[in-house]
Amino acid sequence: xxxxxxxxxxGVVGSGxxxxxxTNKKLIAERCGFEIEVKYILDLRDFPQSPYADKIVHDYNxxxxxxxxxxxxxxxxxxxxxxxxxLAAMDAKKSVVTSNKEVVATHGLELLSCAKENAVSYMxxxxxxxxxxxxHTIDTSxxxxxxxxxxxxxxxxxxxxxxxxxxxxADFESALKEAQAKGYAEADPSADVDGIDACRKIAILASLAxxxxxxxxxxxxxxxxxxxxxxxxxxAAAGYxxxxxxxxxADNKNICAYVCPxxxxxxxxxxxxxxxxxxxxxxxxxxGEVMLYGRGAGKLPTASAxxxxxxxxxxxxxxxxxxxxxxxSDIIDFDNVVSKQYIRTSSKSALLDGALxxxxxxxxxxxxxxxxxxxVKKLNASGADVLARIRxxx
Amino acid sequence: xxxxxxxxxxGVVGSGxxxxxxTNKKLIAERCGFEIEVKYILDLRDFPQSPYADKIVHDYNxxxxxxxxxxxxxxxxxxxxxxxxxLAAMDAKKSVVTSNKEVVATHGLELLSCAKENAVSYMxxxxxxxxxxxxHTIDTSxxxxxxxxxxxxxxxxxxxxxxxxxxxxADFESALKEAQAKGYAEADPSADVDGIDACRKIAILASLAxxxxxxxxxxxxxxxxxxxxxxxxxxAAAGYxxxxxxxxxADNKNICAYVCPxxxxxxxxxxxxxxxxxxxxxxxxxxGEVMLYGRGAGKLPTASAxxxxxxxxxxxxxxxxxxxxxxxSDIIDFDNVVSKQYIRTSSKSALLDGALxxxxxxxxxxxxxxxxxxxVKKLNASGADVLARIRxxx
Numbered sequence: 001x002x003x004x005x006x007x008x009x010x011g012v013v014g015s016g017x018x019x020x021x022x023t024n025k026k027l028i029a030e031r032c033g034f035e036i037e038v039k040y041i042l043d044l045r046d047f048p049q050s051p052y053a054d055k056i057v058h059d060y061n062x063x064x065x066x067x068x069x070x071x072x073x074x075x076x077x078x079x080x081x082x083x084x085x086x087l088a089a090m091d092a093k094k095s096v097v098t099s100n101k102e103v104v105a106t107h108g109l110e111l112l113s114c115a116k117e118n119a120v121s122y123m124x125x126x127x128x129x130x131x132x133x134x135x136h137t138i139d140t141s142x143x144x145x146x147x148x149x150x151x152x153x154x155x156x157x158x159x160x161x162x163x164x165x166x167x168x169x170a171d172f173e174s175a176l177k178e179a180q181a182k183g184y185a186e187a188d189p190s191a192d193v194d195g196i197d198a199c200r201k202i203a204i205l206a207s208l209a210x211x212x213x214x215x216x217x218x219x220x221x222x223x224x225x226x227x228x229x230x231x232x233x234x235x236a237a238a239g240y241x242x243x244x245x246x247x248x249x250a251d252n253k254n255i256c257a258y259v260c261p262x263x264x265x266x267x268x269x270x271x272x273x274x275x276x277x278x279x280x281x282x283x284x285x286x287x288g289e290v291m292l293y294g295r296g297a298g299k300l301p302t303a304s305a306x307x308x309x310x311x312x313x314x315x316x317x318x319x320x321x322x323x324x325x326x327x328x329s330d331i332i333d334f335d336n337v338v339s340k341q342y343i344r345t346s347s348k349s350a351l352l353d354g355a356l357x358x359x360x361x362x363x364x365x366x367x368x369x370x371x372x373x374x375x376v377k378k379l380n381a382s383g384a385d386v387l388a389r390i391r392x393x394x
Numbered sequence: 395x396x397x398x399x400x401x402x403x404x405g406v407v408g409s410g411x412x413x414x415x416x417t418n419k420k421l422i423a424e425r426c427g428f429e430i431e432v433k434y435i436l437d438l439r440d441f442p443q444s445p446y447a448d449k450i451v452h453d454y455n456x457x458x459x460x461x462x463x464x465x466x467x468x469x470x471x472x473x474x475x476x477x478x479x480x481l482a483a484m485d486a487k488k489s490v491v492t493s494n495k496e497v498v499a500t501h502g503l504e505l506l507s508c509a510k511e512n513a514v515s516y517m518x519x520x521x522x523x524x525x526x527x528x529x530h531t532i533d534t535s536x537x538x539x540x541x542x543x544x545x546x547x548x549x550x551x552x553x554x555x556x557x558x559x560x561x562x563x564a565d566f567e568s569a570l571k572e573a574q575a576k577g578y579a580e581a582d583p584s585a586d587v588d589g590i591d592a593c594r595k596i597a598i599l600a601s602l603a604x605x606x607x608x609x610x611x612x613x614x615x616x617x618x619x620x621x622x623x624x625x626x627x628x629x630a631a632a633g634y635x636x637x638x639x640x641x642x643x644a645d646n647k648n649i650c651a652y653v654c655p656x657x658x659x660x661x662x663x664x665x666x667x668x669x670x671x672x673x674x675x676x677x678x679x680x681x682g683e684v685m686l687y688g689r690g691a692g693k694l695p696t697a698s699a700x701x702x703x704x705x706x707x708x709x710x711x712x713x714x715x716x717x718x719x720x721x722x723s724d725i726i727d728f729d730n731v732v733s734k735q736y737i738r739t740s741s742k743s744a745l746l747d748g749a750l751x752x753x754x755x756x757x758x759x760x761x762x763x764x765x766x767x768x769x770v771k772k773l774n775a776s777g778a779d780v781l782a783r784i785r786x787x788x
Contacts, residue, residue, distance in 0.1 A: 131681035133535030141527030272666040286698035287525035290688035304680035
């Protein structure tokens with residue numbers, strides 16, 4: 001038996017998806033009991049040299065009006081027209097899978113309610129963690145767990161930069177240039193280095209864990225531009241790695257999500273997630289601590305995740321989540337988030353007498369964000385200028 | 395709606411399973427759309443103080459003859475009567491889930507063919523990696539991948555012992571005693587320290603990845619009794635951790651599985667899996683390298699995995715694999731397995747001139763097991779006694 005799908009967007013991930021389906025066609029047919037055939041590929045461009053040239057179409061209506069196409073794999077990126085195309089596919093009773101974190105984090109509620117109305121599936125394994133099957137794991141293998149917390153290294157570009165700063169003594173600017181030269185970072189690196197990409201991903205993970213989508217503007221988000229090599233070095237000497245962490249947790253039905261650089265202790269498995277790899281640590285009441293590790297980006301890993309959703313849906317195991325919108329009262333104010341603090345000042349201060357001196361900087365006890373901001377103000381006023389404040393994970 | 399199950403064996407995992415189903419009853423009902431009720435618990439003992447006392451039965455026929463019981467969760471351990479009880483349940487058209495690696499590795503073919511005949515499911519997520527959802531991941535999220543290799547730290551007891559030898563300067567005997575005192579190792583530690591437990595687990599993983607069950611007697615298995623603290627120290631100084639590794643790979647349809655201590659380079663994420671944690675690294679053609687990390691044993695983590703199988707089956711997503719038996723010609727002879735070798739000798743030898751001197755020991759180039767055995771013989775004959783030979787992963 002053959003089942004037909006269409007691909008929207010023949011870029012890196014879209015062509016990777018076609019490649020995975022082609023390379024492993026026989027294996028997939030054996031394991032699933034049906035063949036998957038890409039019937040159309042929608043793109044603005046033509047690809048005369050591609051083996052898939054004859055599948056390229058420019059008119060989306062060709063796909064929408066073909067009843068043989070059961071599923072549309074959207075790998076266009078960006079919110080528009082990905083949103084409109086996905087809604088139109090579901091209104092035409094076709095399931096949709098996507099690798100597009102922006103459209104899921106921004107328009108997830110609308111997309112999922114459209115899926116429900118049309119009794120089709122909307123799935124997005126590839127939107128978080130590239131090839132790492134984190135979404136399916138939370139949704140199936142950990143479904144019997146009350147999830148307490150998820151903390152993850154969700155962005156490979158910034159993790160590469162921080163790894164270079166840690167192991168090669170690079171500063172931020174030179175590590176960014178190297179990441180750009182290697183193709184790990186875009187010419188405009190803002191979505192990565194300012195934490196926007198990680199923010200979208202933690203929003204998606206929070207929704208899966210707690211059933212409520214937090215608007216990205218309610219997620220405190222800091223990037224890695226302010227991380228100084230000096231702090232990476234002091235932290236390393238004290239047994240910590242600095243990582244860009246996306247974290248979400250629930251406290252009595254209220255939820256919180258934020259993204260910022262954090263010190264991660266060497267015995268935490270996240271501390272050893274280096275280079276462009278991603279790691280996502282999930283804490284459930286029964287399972288305890290589980291971490292998933294792998295390539296958070298790249299053509300074939302991301303395509304692998306897209307194809308896993310395609311197979312799930314075509315096998316009859318597709319899902320469509322019922323997320324609520326997180327209202328203001330559901331969201332824990334970032335001012336109330338508590339953590340230990342790494343603080344580096346221009347000079348000694350009695351205000352840090354209770355803190356642990358780690359040689360060049362201090363580690364305080366637990367305090368709320370509001371208290372930490374107050375401490376920074378007092379330190380600055382006392383003449384001990386705060387040169388760095390970084391939160392500590394765990 | 396309520397769905398009824400029975401638990402066989404009310405030991406650590408069995409009672410953990412009842413606890414997870416009870417503690418998260420509401421959450422499971424909300425997420426799955428039905429309630430799961432434990433109707434019977436089969437055990438030889440009575441548990442008058444237990445909240446589940448009224449569910450205890452001693453006669454298995456009560457369970458077999460009750461048509462309301464859809465599924466039996468076998469957590470008795472050992473091959474018998476777990477095998478007979480599981481077969482009887484499936485013959486009574488009840489699906490079976492288990493945490494019992496021995497029965498799966500030894501009688502998996504018979505159990506799976508019984509499941510197929512009766513059109514029920516036989517699932518065993520908890521048999522490998524405790525709470526880590528490795529089996530479901532291979533079977534669903536990575537199904538579109540041609541798996542090349544799986545390497546894992548599959549036994550928490552030996553990993554605890556090796557971690558103590560590495561970080562606390564303990565030798566094998568004292569680390570084992572400490573593991574026993576902490577309840578991580580049994581009074582008779584053989585199944586763990588001689589690699590038998592890891593052997594069963596790699597047999598199960600190989601079957602999932604390659605569709606063929608390798609008889610455990612065809613899996614080269616070494617434990618950790620011979621690992622000397624001196625080698626742990628030399629390896630650590632050279633940037634390696636010594637870990638008990640279960641490894642399986644395929645080469646042109648032929649497959650291989652073995653268990654032995656190996657040197658794992660510090661930049662391999664497996665090297666940082668410490669204490670009683672497990673880590674399983676899967677290499678697929680599309681996804682690249684993925685690692686799953688978590689608690690490989692323990693009451694609630696293992697129960698979490700059992701319950702995930704229960705939910706899968708009761709939700710209609712149960713599976714039953716079609717494994718073949720690996721015949722002699724399918725199995726790569728261990729003599730032909732190639733790796734670099736860590737070799738420590740009583741004195742210098744010209745036979746190791748091409749090897750890398752890491753201070754106190756040598757690292758050779760790649761060679762087959764047969765070649766390595768030959769080298770050992772020659773070294774011993776030359777008067778440079780081989781005090782340790784340990785394979786290197788990767």
